[in-house]
Structures are given as C-alpha cells and as structure tokens.
Amino acid sequence: MKTDVISIDNRERGFSEALSQTLKAAAFRDLNNKQTMQLRLCTEEMLSLARSVTGELAATFWLESEGKDFELHLSTKTVMDSEKRKLLIDSATSRKNEAANSFLGRLRDAFEAAMVSDASADIPDEALDDLANHPIEIPEWDKYEQSILGRVADDVKIAIRGGMVDMTVSKSFA
Numbered sequence: 001m002k003t004d005v006i007s008i009d010n011r012e013r014g015f016s017e018a019l020s021q022t023l024k025a026a027a028f029r030d031l032n033n034k035q036t037m038q039l040r041l042c043t044e045e046m047l048s049l050a051r052s053v054t055g056e057l058a059a060t061f062w063l064e065s066e067g068k069d070f071e072l073h074l075s076t077k078t079v080m081d082s083e084k085r086k087l088l089i090d091s092a093t094s095r096k097n098e099a100a101n102s103f104l105g106r107l108r109d110a111f112e113a114a115m116v117s118d119a120s121a122d123i124p125d126e127a128l129d130d131l132a133n134h135p136i137e138i139p140e141w142d143k144y145e146q147s148i149l150g151r152v153a154d155d156v157k158i159a160i161r162g163g164m165v166d167m168t169v170s171k172s173f174a
Helices: 015-029 033-054 082-091 103-115 125-130 142-152
Strands: 006-009 058-067 069-077 155-161 164-172
Touching: 006 015, 015 033, 015 058, 015 142, 033 058, 033 069, 033 082, 082 155, 142 164
Parallel strands: none
Antiparallel strands: 006 058, 058 069, 069 164, 155 164
C-alpha cells in the first residue's frame, strides 16, 4: 500500500497531513497503540531532521507498507554544501550515500563531494567579526532528531544526487 504523496514546506504546511497519512496507514495495517506511536515518532523526527539539516524545506512525503513493514519516504531539493552533506550522510544507518551503489554512482558521488562548497569558506572570520549585529558564536545543531530517529527506526537510508536528497526510514512491526 502506498499513501498519498504530501507536499511539505518549512512553514509546516503539510506536516499535519503527513501525520494523518501515517495514522491512517497504521490503522489500515492494524497496529496497536505503541506501534502507532512509534511510527508517528518516526514521521515527526524524519520531517524535523530534514528541516533542521537542509534549512529550507520543500519536500514530498509518503509511506509504503506491506504487512507490518513500513517505509517512510521524503524527497527534497536543497543547495548542498559540504557540512550539510556530511550531516545528512551521518544520519544514515550505514553512514553511506545510498545513491553511490554502483561504480558510476561512486564516481559521481566522489565528484559531487569534491564539488560542494564549504559553507564556512564563503566569508573569512575576520570579515564576519566586522559585520554589525553578527553573532560571534553560532549555535550548533544538537542532532536530537538524528538520535531519536536512529533509536526508533530499524534503518535510515540517505541518497544524495546533486541537490536532491531522498531519505527512507524503515520500521518493521512483524
């Protein structure tokens, strides 16, 4: 079974529809309360992780299930830099880019990794210090979503090709 494809943005439009589709899929597959809450948590943390890492979010979300095996899918386009790429790949269970599964895929991945800009290299620190109202200390992402998702989900896959990011979270209740 595949749910409706939901468009989501960083203004949280589509979040409630994504959660609604998750609950409908759980009910359709006859999950108990605890299982339903785990699946909902996977959805919430997946959406939050994507928004936290990519910043702006214009994504599509859907679920696929067979029996009590679920796959949550999120696809988004982002302006990729080296830090964002690293954070995304570190969120995957395998710590690998799933789009790099063939020789040409690995070659493309290596080329894209070399070509992404380094966000910290755009403006020198000395110049940033001279800007008015520039915060001296930039708060770092606490990776809360990554931690929760890694504990609740069975598998998290990240596929990056150019600026396209596809995230697949698997959860089995069998």
